[in-house]
Amino acid sequence: MANKDFPLIFERSQAGRVSFSLPEMDVPEVELTDEFDEEYVRDTPPELPELSELELMRHYTALSTRNFGVDSGFYPLGSCTMKYNPKINEDVARLPGFSHIHPYQDPETVQGALEMMYDMQQELKEITGMHEISLQPAAGAHGEWAGLMMIRAFHEANGDFHRTKVIVPDSAHGTNPASATVAGFEAVTVKSNEKGLVDLEDLKRVVGDDTAALMLTNPNTLGLFETEILEMKQIVHDAGGRLYYDGANLNAIMGYARPGDMGFDVVHLNLHKTFSGPHGGGGPGSGPVGVTKELEPFLPKPVIVKRDNFYDLDYDRPKSIGRVKPYYGNFGIYLRAYTYIRTLGAEGLKKVSEYAVLNANYIMRRLEDAYVLPFNQHCKHEFVLSGKKQKQLGVRTLDIAKRLLDYEYHPPTIYFPLNVEEAMMIEPPETETKETLDDFIETMLQIAEEAENNPELVQDAPHTTIVRRLDETLAARKPVLRFTK
Amino acid sequence: MDFRYLPMTEDDKQKMLDTIGINTTDELFSDIPSSIRLSEPLNLKKPANEPALKKELTKMAGKNANLIDYTSFLGAGVYDHFIPSVVDHVISRSEFYTAYTPYQPEISQGGLQAIFEFQTMISELTGLPIANSSMYDGGTALAEAVTLSAGQTRKNKVLVSKAVHPESREVIQTYARAQHIEVVEIDIKDGKTDLHHLEELLDDEIAGVVIQYPNFFGIVEPLAKVNELIKQKKKTMFIVSSNPLALGYLTPPGEFGADIVVGDTQVFGIPAQFGGPHCGYFATTKKLMRKVPGRLVGQTVDEDGKRGFVLTLQAREQHIRRDKATSNICSNQALNALASSVAMSSIGKHGLKQMAVLNMQKARYAKQKLDELGLKTIFDEAFFNEFVIELPVSVQKVNEQLFDKGFIGGYDLGFFYPELKNHMLLAITEIRTKEEIDTFVEELGAIIHG
Numbered sequence: 001m002a003n004k005d006f007p008l009i010f011e012r013s014q015a016g017r018v019s020f021s022l023p024e025m026d027v028p029e030v031e032l033t034d035e036f037d038e039e040y041v042r043d044t045p046p047e048l049p050e051l052s053e054l055e056l057m058r059h060y061t062a063l064s065t066r067n068f069g070v071d072s073g074f075y076p077l078g079s080c081t082m083k084y085n086p087k088i089n090e091d092v093a094r095l096p097g098f099s100h101i102h103p104y105q106d107p108e109t110v111q112g113a114l115e116m117m118y119d120m121q122q123e124l125k126e127i128t129g130m131h132e133i134s135l136q137p138a139a140g141a142h143g144e145w146a147g148l149m150m151i152r153a154f155h156e157a158n159g160d161f162h163r164t165k166v167i168v169p170d171s172a173h174g175t176n177p178a179s180a181t182v183a184g185f186e187a188v189t190v191k192s193n194e195k196g197l198v199d200l201e202d203l204k205r206v207v208g209d210d211t212a213a214l215m216l217t218n219p220n221t222l223g224l225f226e227t228e229i230l231e232m233k234q235i236v237h238d239a240g241g242r243l244y245y246d247g248a249n250l251n252a253i254m255g256y257a258r259p260g261d262m263g264f265d266v267v268h269l270n271l272h273k274t275f276s277g278p279h280g281g282g283g284p285g286s287g288p289v290g291v292t293k294e295l296e297p298f299l300p301k302p303v304i305v306k307r308d309n310f311y312d313l314d315y316d317r318p319k320s321i322g323r324v325k326p327y328y329g330n331f332g333i334y335l336r337a338y339t340y341i342r343t344l345g346a347e348g349l350k351k352v353s354e355y356a357v358l359n360a361n362y363i364m365r366r367l368e369d370a371y372v373l374p375f376n377q378h379c380k381h382e383f384v385l386s387g388k389k390q391k392q393l394g395v396r397t398l399d400i401a402k403r404l405l406d407y408e409y410h411p412p413t414i415y416f417p418l419n420v421e422e423a424m425m426i427e428p429p430e431t432e433t434k435e436t437l438d439d440f441i442e443t444m445l446q447i448a449e450e451a452e453n454n455p456e457l458v459q460d461a462p463h464t465t466i467v468r469r470l471d472e473t474l475a476a477r478k479p480v481l482r483f484t485k
Numbered sequence: 486m487d488f489r490y491l492p493m494t495e496d497d498k499q500k501m502l503d504t505i506g507i508n509t510t511d512e513l514f515s516d517i518p519s520s521i522r523l524s525e526p527l528n529l530k531k532p533a534n535e536p537a538l539k540k541e542l543t544k545m546a547g548k549n550a551n552l553i554d555y556t557s558f559l560g561a562g563v564y565d566h567f568i569p570s571v572v573d574h575v576i577s578r579s580e581f582y583t584a585y586t587p588y589q590p591e592i593s594q595g596g597l598q599a600i601f602e603f604q605t606m607i608s609e610l611t612g613l614p615i616a617n618s619s620m621y622d623g624g625t626a627l628a629e630a631v632t633l634s635a636g637q638t639r640k641n642k643v644l645v646s647k648a649v650h651p652e653s654r655e656v657i658q659t660y661a662r663a664q665h666i667e668v669v670e671i672d673i674k675d676g677k678t679d680l681h682h683l684e685e686l687l688d689d690e691i692a693g694v695v696i697q698y699p700n701f702f703g704i705v706e707p708l709a710k711v712n713e714l715i716k717q718k719k720k721t722m723f724i725v726s727s728n729p730l731a732l733g734y735l736t737p738p739g740e741f742g743a744d745i746v747v748g749d750t751q752v753f754g755i756p757a758q759f760g761g762p763h764c765g766y767f768a769t770t771k772k773l774m775r776k777v778p779g780r781l782v783g784q785t786v787d788e789d790g791k792r793g794f795v796l797t798l799q800a801r802e803q804h805i806r807r808d809k810a811t812s813n814i815c816s817n818q819a820l821n822a823l824a825s826s827v828a829m830s831s832i833g834k835h836g837l838k839q840m841a842v843l844n845m846q847k848a849r850y851a852k853q854k855l856d857e858l859g860l861k862t863i864f865d866e867a868f869f870n871e872f873v874i875e876l877p878v879s880v881q882k883v884n885e886q887l888f889d890k891g892f893i894g895g896y897d898l899g900f901f902y903p904e905l906k907n908h909m910l911l912a913i914t915e916i917r918t919k920e921e922i923d924t925f926v927e928e929l930g931a932i933i934h935g
Contacts, residue, residue: 005792006594009602009830020569020836025843026919027850032734032842035867040705042736046609048834053571056830060575060599067595069583077585084490085583088535093758094573096553097546103760104559104896105550106884112548113759119530126527138621138761139816141803149663178803178813182632184663187808225516254527256514261521272816276490279585280820281596282780283619284762300659322662323655326562326624327760339542345532348488355493357513362501378505378513405591413588416804431490434497465591467793475785475797479774481615482605 006066006466009049009059010483019053047485066466067281068410074436078382078413078425079173079221081251081270085278086343089336098335103327107312114311117304117328120338127341127349128247128267129260130290136300136329140248143268143287144179144215149321150266150291150298151213151242152183157298157319163212163241169198171222171417173248176215185212192419196222196375203235211241218245218262219252219380221417221425223360233263242266242295250274251429252357252380255350265292275337286333300324355430356381359437363428366441370448374420382427384420395451395458397422402469403450403461407443486532550893552757556921558851560871560912561701561896562623562650562749563757566730567916569831572754576824586780586816590795597794600782600819603826610732611746611768612739618780619822620765620814623749624653627695627726628660629767629778629812630745634693634722635666636811637776642667643693644686646678648700649726651901657695666692676702676864676873684714693722693745698738699731702864702910703848703871708741716742728752729766731869733841745769754828755821764821775801778812843915844870847922851913854926860933863908871912873898873905876933880909883932890928 033041051059069075075082093099101110121133137143148166155163165188166180177187190206193199197220207214214236218226226232236243245264251274259267271277272285279285291299297319305314313328344352357380364373364383372386387397401411401424413425428437450458462468502508514522533541552565559565576582580595587593600618607616620626631643643661645654647670654670661668669686671694672679678696687694694715699705708725715723724745725738730752732738738746751763769777775798783797803810832840848870852862861875876883880897887894899906913922 006598008598008605009826010605013834015834018833018836019571020831020833020840022836022839022843023567023915023918025846027847027922029846030849032845036705037867039709040707040736040867042732042734042838045834045838046606046732046737048606048609048832048837049830050833050835051830053831056571056827057574059830060571060827061578063595063599064575064578064580065595066598067580067584068589068592069580071579071583075585077588080585082583082585085579086490088539090577090582091539092542092546095543095546096551097543097549099756099758100552100565101549101759102552102557102559102563102565102757102893104561104563105893106881106888109550109888109893110548110759112545115548116542116545123529126529138625138818139814141813141815142621142625145813149659152663174802174804174807174810175813175815177808178806178810181808181810182660182663182813184665227516227518230518230521253514253517256523257517257521258523261523278582279816280582280818281584281823282586282819283816284621284764284818284821285816286762322659323652324625324659325656325761326622326650326652329760330621330762331759332762339538342530342533342538342542343535344488344490346527346529347486348491348532349527349529351488351491351493354510355491358493358498358501358505358510361505361513365505378516380513401589402591405589410592411589431492433492434494434501462591467591467594467787467791468789470590470787470793470795471785472795472797475783475795476800479781479797480784481601481774481781481797482608483602 008483012051012055012059013049015050017050017052019051019056073408074432074440075410076412076426076428077410078427079248081273081427081429083276083429084431085276086340089276089339092339093332093336111311114304116335116338118306118311120334121304123341124288124290127254128290129258130267131293132296132299133288133290134299135288135334136325137287137289138325138330139283139285140268140270140287141175141179143289144175145182146300146324147244147266147268147289148179148183148185148213150295153298153321154295155212163210165210166212167206167214170419171220172215172217173221173246176246196224197226197228198232200228200231203232207235207239207241209240211239213242213244215244215246217249219249222375222384223379223382224375225380229262248273249381252353254353255346256353265295271334271337276340277333277336284330284333286330286337352430359428359430359432363426363437363441367444370445382425385424386420387422387424390451391422393451393455395455397424399458399461400447403447403458405462406464409440409443555891555893557893558895558911558913558925559893561910563760564752564912564914565757565916566752566914568754568756569828571831572824572827575827576820581823582820587796590793594793597782599823599826601784601794603822604782606826606829607766607768610729610737612737613746613768614771615774615777616766616768617777618782619817619819620767620779621818622761622763622765623726623747624656626747626765626767627653628657630724630747631657631693631695632660632664633776634724635664638692638720638722640690640692641665642669642690643695644669644671644691645695646671647673648678648702649695649697650701653726676704676866678706680710687714687718689718691718691721693724695724697726699728699869702873703868704864704866705735705868708738712742730841733837734845750825753825755824762818762821764818764825776811777801779814779817840915847917848872848913851922854922858926858930870914871910874909874911876907876909879907886932887928892925892928
């Protein structure tokens with residue numbers, strides 16, 4: 001296939017081939033067209049591919065080799081916690097008693113599933129320090145939205161209808177302001193100070209009796225712990241607002257501190273990040289929400305309850321924000337996360353955070369001379385470098401990221417957070433060895449050197465990948481979003 | 486205690502501490518105010534070794550009656566279909582499942598191309614030109630369609646048929662409340678959306694009309710007639726939620742003028758797994774391309790002119806547009822979209838219709854058998870693979886007895902439709918055999934008449 005484009009599955013198709021073995025038609029057939037008006041019977045079949053089972057496997061196997069995952073190599077993608085995805089999790093999720101059960105079965109016939117859910121809630125309550133947990137949200141952003149909806153319902157239940165604003169730091173994940181909008185709020189920004197933390201003075205300026213909530217990631221997206229969290233809590237609570245915790249960075253503090261103890265009223269977790277999900281190439285995730293006692297009545301319904309050793313679903317929740325998703329959340333994903341938590345326990349989870357933070361500080365210290373370190377202090381599980389030194393040589397952060405591909409690394413998150421110029425956000429999870437970190441460090445130092453001595457090499461990267469840089473402008477200007485014969 | 490996921494040795498740790506210039510890792514946490522630093526270990530269950538945990542969780546799974554050991558006639562939005570072996574073999578390739586969002590296209594062509602192929606298949610099935618990379622599930626996809634219609638038309642009322650899945654309607658309510666969108670429900674007549682009621686409700690303030698096809702009771706709604714009514718209003722959008730398997734036999738909603746078609750691809754290669762993760766799809770017209778929630782993969786070329794794929798039109802999305810984004814969705818259901826792509830590829834162009842017809846024929850056989858038994862099947866309309874029967878006793882009672890005979894019975898419609906107390910919604914898929922159907926009908930007869 002030299003010099004040819006890698007084929008789409010539709011281009012491998014040959015009429016007459018099959019790779020499906022359907023059950024037999026063992027019932028007497030009736031004339032279906034008697035029942036349907038002609039216009040409701042499809043006249044042309046959808047153009048799905050036709051290929052043999054081996055051809056199908058070869059296609060997808062080839063696609064998989066054109067993809068990079070955690071099992072392929074180091075993946076220090078900041079804010080995404082690309083840790084190892086344990087294989088026992090996958091096996092457990094495929095047990096027929098978990099994978100082949102229907103959400104509308106009588107609770108009596110799914111006691112094992114409900115027990116796991118109940119147990120999972122107990123474990124997450126303890127890890128976060130929250131009063132109650134709902135496993136329903138499908139992903140982090142969905143959890144954010146559900147959490148904000150509860151805060152909204154709480155204010156409204158107090159007759160407080162003028163709290164229209166949600167405060168988000170300028171360093172926040174994009175989902176925070178987007179979720180605020182979807183929940184019907186206006187997002188307002190609070191600035192970071194020169195230390196990379198929320199500026200308390202600016203917070204005092206933007207907070208008011210129209211504040212519904214402050215959304216915060218702690219440690220924040222710079223990987224720095226918001227040391228003035230208790231003061232922030234006081235400011236927001238005094239104004240009548242509530243505190244929202246974005247759990248994307250929980251991997252930094254498990255067993256060391258809990259959002260509940262910091263004064264957060266609502267917490268969401270990204271089970272596909274902190275609790276080894278896996279990420280699935282972009283989902284499915286799972287984004288449970290935890291709340292304080294005062295917000296508990298507003299949890300999405302149904303809620304799992306345990307009565308006399310019987311696990312049940314409680315729909316009688318008059319103050320609930322309602323249903324956020326059909327059925328009970330991404331069961332298969334929180335089951336994997338449950339398996340992970342049970343493998344590590346309190347001792348293991350604390351080590352997870354200890355080593356994740358140690359790894360990040362180690363890399364940070366070894367790279368601080370070659371790159372600009374905008375905030376020179378201990379970080380948590382991730383840190384942000386700036387490529388502005390290299391930019392002066394004509395080498396942008398994007399080039400550095402692309403050059404890393406030649407060395408077979410997944411690059412860090414780049415150009416985020418927005419408050420650091422030419423940002424590179426590096427997160428080395430606890431599952432990586434020191435040898436891997438050292439190799440990565442050597443590579444980053446090598447690239448810094450290349451930027452000085454041979455900038456074209458970096459600017460033109462990648463050189464070794466199956467495709468070179470792709471024309472994103474063309475893709476957006478003349479969108480081709482599906483195959484056409 | 487040693488943990489198999491944590492490779493740090495004492496020697497590594499010491500060397501790293503030396504490099505950082507500190508004595509203990511505790512110093513790295515000293516910026517956490519002492520009043521909120523935990524002094525006690527978390528009170529969690531003790532760590533479990535691999536064999537012990539596997540044993541324990543296998544036992545826990547064993548407490549659930551599964552759809553392999555029991556013969557199920559339960560559907561109502563989640564279906565028991567055959568999953569070809571190839572599906573799990575493909576999605577178990579860790580290059581797929583241990584990757585994340587393809588932000589670096591040069592090393593993510595596999596995932597990107599798979600999504601591009603998924604978008605193509607959904608476009609083919611729905612009869613609309615644009616499909617996104619996936620949504621959480623059919624219910625939230627529908628809610629996003631509703632909020633899109635309100636934003637696009639600048640109207641704040643939507644009409645939703647009561648024959649739309651009740652849980653999807655509840656999700657719509659939750660999303661709509663936040664956006665100050667009023668949701669008005671259209672009545673049902675003979676198991677279908679009451680078109681007279683729809684006509685009455687249709688005024689100039691309606692952003693969108695939501696219909697399910699086939700609807701929650703399995704009945705095929707007359708989309709052509711619905712569209713005629715909607716198109717009398719200039720802006721009102723036509724939103725259809727559709728079981729994509731049914732579209733192997735039925736005319737796609739896009740051909741009836743639907744502006745947005747959503748649904749769940751659980752029917753293709755995704756096990757029921759207690760309701761999730763499944764996989765929502767979202768398809769629409771060219772006109773709405775830049776309003777689509779979530780990720781889109783587009784075709785382009787690299788510096789050497791070679792074909793490749795990238796995430797595109799990202800100016801719609803939260804990581805670029807923040808509070809002005811078309812949706813807050815970030816992670817979607819990529820791996821499940823892959824599972825469905827593999828299943829759709831496996832079934833293929835002609836297999837899809839065969840599979841749909843198998844469902845329809847077996848459902849009609851079951852219905853006829855129940856008719857012969859004297860059990861009243863209500864709503865005598867064209868249907869797909871589900872239909873409703875009326876029982877002389879409570880559904881729960883019947884299901885408990887069926888369970889003892891190895892069956893998982895149908896869905897109790899009284900839960901969401903009080904007027905349909907003692908009515909059961911039955912789903913018959915291609916994997917139910919004639920023998921299973923015969924035995925089921927026999928047992929049901931014995932329970933009712935015995």
